[in-house]
Amino acid sequence: MEKETKCIHAGYTPKNGESRMIPIVQSTTFKYDSSEDMGKLFDLEASGYFYTRLQNPTNDYVAGKICALEGGSAAMLTSSGQAANFYAIFNICSCGDHVVAASTIYGGTFNLFSVTMKRMGIEFTFVDPDCSAEELDAAFKPNTKAVFGETIANPALIVLDIEKFANAAHKHGVPLIIDNTFATPINCRPFEWGADIVTHSTTKYMDGHDATVGGCIVDSGKFDWFAHADKFPGLTTPDDSYHGVTYAEKFGLEGAFITKATAQLMRDFGSIQAPMNAYLLNLGLESLHVRMPRHCENAQKVAEFLEAHECIEWVNYPGLKSNKYYDLAQKYMPNGTCGVVSFGVKGGRSAAEKFMSKLQVAMIATHVADARTCVLHPASATHRQMNDEELRAAGVGPDLVRFSVGIENVNDIIADLAQALEACK
Numbered sequence: 123m124e125k126e127t128k129c130i131h132a133g134y135t136p137k138n139g140e141s142r143m144i145p146i147v148q149s150t151t152f153k154y155d156s157s158e159d160m161g162k163l164f165d166l167e168a169s170g171y172f173y174t175r176l177q178n179p180t181n182d183y184v185a186g187k188i189c190a191l192e193g194g195s196a197a198m199l200t201s202s203g204q205a206a207n208f209y210a211i212f213n214i215c216s217c218g219d220h221v222v223a224a225s226t227i228y229g230g231t232f233n234l235f236s237v238t239m240k241r242m243g244i245e246f247t248f249v250d251p252d253c254s255a256e257e258l259d260a261a262f263k264p265n266t267k268a269v270f271g272e273t274i275a276n277p278a279l280i281v282l283d284i285e286k287f288a289n290a291a292h293k294h295g296v297p298l299i300i301d302n303t304f305a306t307p308i309n310c311r312p313f314e315w316g317a318d319i320v321t322h323s324t325t326k327y328m329d330g331h332d333a334t335v336g337g338c339i340v341d342s343g344k345f346d347w348f349a350h351a352d353k354f355p356g357l358t359t360p361d362d363s364y365h366g367v368t369y370a371e372k373f374g375l376e377g378a379f380i381t382k383a384t385a386q387l388m389r390d391f392g393s394i395q396a397p398m399n400a401y402l403l404n405l406g407l408e409s410l411h412v413r414m415p416r417h418c419e420n421a422q423k424v425a426e427f428l429e430a431h432e433c434i435e436w437v438n439y440p441g442l443k444s445n446k447y448y449d450l451a452q453k454y455m456p457n458g459t460c461g462v463v464s465f466g467v468k469g470g471r472s473a474a475e476k477f478m479s480k481l482q483v484a485m486i487a488t489h490v491a492d493a494r495t496c497v498l499h500p501a502s503a504t505h506r507q508m509n510d511e512e513l514r515a516a517g518v519g520p521d522l523v524r525f526s527v528g529i530e531n532v533n534d535i536i537a538d539l540a541q542a543l544e545a546c547k
């Protein structure tokens with residue numbers, strides 16, 4: 123199946139007389155005929171559902187669709203993108219381990235890694251995504267267990283050289299985890315460039331309608347845990363909490379990572395997506411392949427309009443020929459990158475605030491990547507505790523406006539920008 127067909131059909135095939143839409147299995151528990159049947163599930167001897175804190179059929183249909191879109195071997199939904207990134211790392215890292223991550227990642231993930239996971243004893247080295255292969259190499263330690271980056275960084279819009287990061291990770295015998303939220307599998311499939319595990323905040327383009335918070339982890343099934351068995355004892359040695367199951371042995375390279383994350387992390391942390399949310403996410407996925415090209419087409423026109431406007435100081439969009447990441451974007455995402463554009467209004471912080479207040483179509487919201495155009499001025503919202511100097515050091519200048527282009531008619535979006543900029547003159 124091509125990706126457009128997968129968006130509609132993958133993950134769920136109704137049998138004779140069954141519902142055409144994915145059924146919402148709104149049930150905490152599942153019934154069995156005998157205690158013996160049930161016991162087999164608890165021993166991971168049989169596959170089946172017993173409690174929705176770990177697994178639910180609705181979630182699995184939708185995870186199956188995302189898995190097919192990414193070209194993976196297994197996938198699971200989580201309650202949020204934050205939970206997906208936490209699980210993806212914690213599934214192979216423990217206290218005393220180390221991870222190499224790109225420095226430009228989403229602020230929420232940066233905080234999760236540098237503050238909360240640090241408290242768990244996991245250490246992160248943040249590297250400039252544009253560093254040389256030698257500099258990247260130098261960031262590894264004997265206890266490094268994974269490498270992490272975003273296809274397109276939110277909100278810096280830096281395009282990651284996935285092959286460079288994959289080569290470095292594999293040279294050191296560890297997997298590359300890629301957060302593919304902004305590109306989606308419609309625009310980029312990181313497994314084709316060497317990534318081993320992909321994560322998503324499905325809250326963004328996948329849901330696409332501002333309706334549900336969610337996340338997903340997809341495994342490529344290609345990373346050979348046994349080739350580096352000493353680094354990944356959680357996958358290559360028996361799990362006492364499941365009667366001595368060795369995940370990579372029993373479930374193969376295709377199934378080990380997701381089975382372990384479900385059996386251990388979902389069991390113990392319970393960050394499961396509600397089946398109702400998974401159903402809504404699926405509605406978004408059914409039109410993902412139609413929406414993404416429109417987001418990119420609209421964003422390209424918006425970026426070109428802004429670049430030519432006298433009131434605009436600078437524009438950052440990887441689809442612009444003038445952009446530092448244009449060539450990398452062409453390599454990894456020849457059909458388009460994402461719908462998010464950032465720019466600076468001449469006149470700095472006060473001009474940006476005035477401009478924002480005049481917008482009518484674009485709504486002020488702490489969100490990106492959905493059908494409705496929305497806009498945020500980090501200096502007066504998410505980063506408002508910082509002064510201008512601190513903002514510049516964080517790579518978020520006082521004039522920076524983050525503009526998430528929706529799928530309205532682009533002429534209305536551009537007319538809105540034009541009148542708001544006119545009012546600032």
Ligand SMILES: *Cc1c(COP(=O)(O)O)cnc(C)c1O
Nearest residue numbers: 202203204228276303323325336
């Ligand atoms: C939003 C986002 C997250 C966090 O996802 P939530 O669903 O909000 O928890 C992680 N990574 C990226 C790239 C994001 O944009």
